[in-house]
Amino acid sequence: MNTYIYLSTCNTCMRILKDLNLPEGTKLQDVKHDPISQAQLEALYAVTHSYEQLINKRSRVLQALNKAGKTLDENGYKLLLETxxxxxxxxxxxxxxxxxxxxxxKTVAAMQQAIHG
Incomplete structure (x- = not known):
């Protein structure tokens, strides 16, 4: 199923959602209320081969960990994504x-191309 995974409190996500003009029937998944499943996380990992690449580097949680001197390995990133x-x-x-x-x-342009050709 075609799915747009976003955070409803993220202005950038909402702007992109509006700009994409997604076709009817596209599933909208707000991760705040409907977190990504283990299967989705594994599918994303299969594409990127790295949990670190799935991390929002500007996340307040990650910034707090970095400020506290914590460094994460792949298992740490995976746990962070799960929680x-x-x-x-x-x-x-x-x-x-x-x-x-x-x-x-570039990514948003690729999204547009995939959806609208």
């Missing part, structure tokens, strides 16, 4: 077996 919805890089578009992660202009 803290705000640490997930967003938005994520799962469209026809492809994943598009993040809000970089």
């Amino acid at each position: 803290e919805y705000s640490c997930l890089k967003r938005p994520i578009l799962h469209w026809e077996n492809n994943f598009y992660l993040g809000n970089a202009k």
Whole structure:
């Protein structure tokens, strides 16, 4: 199923959602109220081969850990993704077996291309 994974309190996610003009039937998944499943996390990992690449580097939780001098390995990043919805890089578009992660202009353009051709 085509899915847009986002955080409803993230202005950037909401702006991109509006700009994408997603077709009817696209599942909208707000990670604050509907966290990503283990299966989704594993599918994302299969694409990136790194939990660190799935992390929102600007997350307050991650910044607090860094400030406290904590360093994370892959298992630490995985645990963070499983327990803290705000640490997930967003938005994520799962469209026809492809994943598009993040809000970089190039990524958003690729999302548009995938959806509208």
